[in-house]
Amino acid sequence: MDTRDSTADTLQTFRALADSTRLRLLAAIVDRPRCGQDLAAELGIAAPTVSHHLKVLGRARLLSETRQPPYVFYQLDLVALQRAVKAVSTPQRVRELAPPASVDAETRDVLRNFFDGPRLRSIPAQRRKKEIVFEELLRRLPRRREYAEAELNRFLEVHHPDFCTIRRELIMGRYMQRDAGVYRLAERGRAVVDA
Amino acid sequence: MDTRDSTADTLQTFRALADSTRLRLLAAIVDRPRCGQDLAAELGIAAPTVSHHLKVLGRARLLSETRQPPYVFYQLDLVALQRAVKAVSTPQRVRELAPPASVDAETRDVLRNFFDGPRLRSIPAQRRKKEIVFEELLRRLPRRREYAEAELNRFLEVHHPDFCTIRRELIMGRYMQRDAGVYRLAERGRAVVDA
DNA sequence: CACCGGATTTGACGATCATCGAATCGACTG
């Protein structure tokens, strides 16, 4: 099926491809499988470094491995690579990369009604609309592992003067968690990639 | 011309694509041009941040801009994106990412003819080809000071069912030495990769 | 069982990078 979470998946793929050492690894395993020690020797890097990069490539589903104790042979999954790269092959696919551009009619209307550029005209009362608006807010929130309250306020203030209410609702709606004065994004369905 | 340094170019492209904010930017400008301020507002980020990312995308040649003072409108160059991304669509292109030392045409042909991924299609009869293939086999052999016969068999079996013949030929061709049931690599010039 | 060797994890360090506020640039307008 090609209806995977294209946003997170695509980003992960490009990130995996955005390092020169990993590109060299791919080039090394493109036709013949290699074990870790050999790769380390050929690229002139340490074994842990190889292991690290192979894990990154593996998470992006760019390689297959066959275990033959005590060796593990890695090989490039070129089909997966091609599939991943198709994610940016058409305007439609590119548009899907950013959630705001691929929303259904309802979401689009709600967002247009409640947002005026960066600013939120008002906080929706209806549950459904509130959900849409808050998810959009989180989408605009810069990604951090954790946020100090002042920091979070500063972000929210950009969108609405009553940032305190929004902050409270984010917690109540379980979009974020508060722990010892520190805020974190909730672990919602990030369609995590490992199968 | 397409004889540009494909390695550095490819890396730059993937790096440009390896950031969620930049993917969102691309999605925003995929069909209609936008000016910087609008982009900043829609994505909920600061103008300098937009400028920074646009510069990165520009260096990767992924967008075109039309100046209309005081605005600058940016638009995604989808053709350039597709072209850039094709750099990893075939085994050949991937291989080009990291030139493996340097193999002459003959060696490359022989290897392509006799190897099918990890497996050896057949054992060459001609002396010259046998030499090339065996050297490749040894290159794939994990480095050890010495190998037990069972161990060596297990490795060779991955490449060809008739591992006994290959093992025997390795000895006869003086690629390896057998001593008290233990196998060792011969001390030949390994065209070593380490610099 | 202890041992061996390849693969992986852990922890630390340095480099790179995304982000934003403040300052600056640049082109048009009154």
Next chain:
DNA sequence: CAGTCGATTCGATGATCGTCAAATCCGGTG
């Protein structure tokens, strides 16, 4: 010429990431 507004540059800050040494894990072997 001064004023305006969008775009850009600069500098600082915090986070991420690549790298490697040391420690650990884990099959298979003697």
